[in-house]
């Protein structure tokens with residue numbers, strides 16, 4: 336991707352004056368046919384790939400934070416020093432190049448090509464493999480082949496763990512980019528292959544034993560084994576539960592007809608795509624993220640769409656009335672008809688009947704009325720479960736050696752002190768990464784600030800923080816101009832920030848929350864440190 340990108344800015348192999356890269360700034364240029372960011376941090380200079388390895392965002396429009404650069408689109412984080420992707424959703428590193436500052440021509444071998452005071456980007460540097468780490472955790476089993484499970488498996492290898500990793504997934508397909516199932520994939524602009532997080536060869540090369548279509552029926556945490564649906568048992572040294580969430584079923588007459596679809600897996604999305612080929616009129620039941628993203632993707636396929644939901648303003652509870660009303664108008668401008676303040680009470684082959692008496696013609700029905708965390712394995716295994724699997728700040732469950740990550744995990748939010756559970760792709764991946772390091776003996780708190788995004792038509796919103804309950808939504812800027820920041824507060828405290836076309840503000844809000852977390856953590860440590868010994872854990 337980096338190699339094919341358009342080249343802008345100076346050719347950095349020809350040198351640029353040091354004054355063109357003031358301290359704390361990035362200069363976009365190119366080297367040897369690839370876009371490169373030249374970055375100065377104090378006396379240090381770095382040259383890394385300028386294109387995010389997730390969806391290809393321009394990193395020069397991101398934010399420098401310490402010795403990292405943050406991606407403007409979905410907040411991946413890359414090390415300036417090594418190019419490593421330190422935080423999901425990017426999983427691959429960016430390249431890095433050697434940088435040379437010419438201070439004294441006499442010390443150079445080829446003075447004709449060089450200017451004193453200039454900085455040159457030289458050859459590309461190779462990636463340093465991680466040293467193998469000894470681990471007592473022979474055989475790590477990951478239950479779940481989604482965002483969290485995949486990120487955990489990759490991280491275990493990346494951290495140098497060389498023993499057996501077994502990933503068991505009830506899904507028939509390999510770990511996939513689930514958010515795209517309701518967006519580009521359903522709209523028909525992304526292929527099957529581009530929707531996989533990794534190729535089959537990747538798992539083979541990494542010696543990650545991936546079993547698809549394999550459901551775990553039970554976990555025995557005393558004898559440390561998992562039992563598969565076919566009765567086979569697999570012993571583990573450490574276990575990660577990352578079973579995600581299941582769509583809530585619509586329990587109405589006709590709810591199980593073949594043209595009534597749900598959307599969680601790649602197989603679901605494929606089935607939905609094949610339905611769309613013969614469909615002219617769809618009813619989408621559910622006016623939240625998945626329902627509305629599906630509505631937008633079906634419109635891209637020229638299907639007439641009706642959206643049904645019990646709320647009066649879509650997404651009001653999460654994003655507020657102004658954003659909700661804006662999103663409704665956006666959909667209406669694209670031809671969607673809303674039927675709000677009502678629900679579906681029955682479905683037949685040709686129509687959906689609503690509680691308010693309306694009957695909507697439909698040859699396709701998509702249900703997106705929320706999900707439930709898939710906690711039944713954990714519950715039956717005797718782990719503490721409270722509207723999600725209860726984990727501590729290290730993502731360890733109530734049973735030592737058993738970790739949980741992703742949509743199922745309810746963890747202590749370091750910002751508010753409340754236990755929270757979210758259904759965000761990036762959070763699931765980051766939890767998988769943290770859990771993996773802790774399985775290997777690390778003591779890394781999960782303190783990443785929650786982040787999610789949604790895209791509908793050409794409109795996108797990015798959200799950092801977590802405001803399950805808020806009492807004030809303050810809009811700075813204009814939604815109509817698609818240029819604004821929305822701050823969500825409770826009792827005056829800023830809990831979350833959403834941005835529309837203001838990527839840098841979104842990144843700055845994330846950093847602000849991170850600093851608040853660091854302050855909270857250090858004051859907790861100070862309190863613990865000053866407690867009498869007898870009270871310490």
Ligand SMILES: Cc1cc2nc3c(=O)[nH]c(=O)nc-3n(C[C@H](O)[C@H](O)[C@H](O)COP(=O)(O)OP(=O)(O)OC[C@H]3O[C@@H](n4cnc5c(N)ncnc54)[C@H](O)[C@@H]3O)c2cc1C
Pocket residue numbers: 478479480481482483484503504505506513514515516517549550551552577578579580598599600625709712740741742743757758759760761763764786787788789790
């Ligand atoms: C259509 C759609 C669009 C979305 N869009 C966005 C978005 O725009 N932004 C965003 O932030 N988030 C989005 N999300 C949410 C995001 O995808 C989830 O938060 C994320 O995938 C959760 O990751 P996870 O690893 O916890 O679970 P999943 O990715 O769901 O993976 C769970 C895995 O566990 C397996 N499993 C479950 N039970 C068992 C068992 N008993 N035995 C073996 N395997 C089992 C499943 O087969 C699956 O492989 C979207 C989700 C969907 C469905």
Ligand code: FES
Pocket residue numbers: 387388389390391392406407408409410411423424425
């Ligand atoms: S494009 Fe960079 S994180 Fe998605």
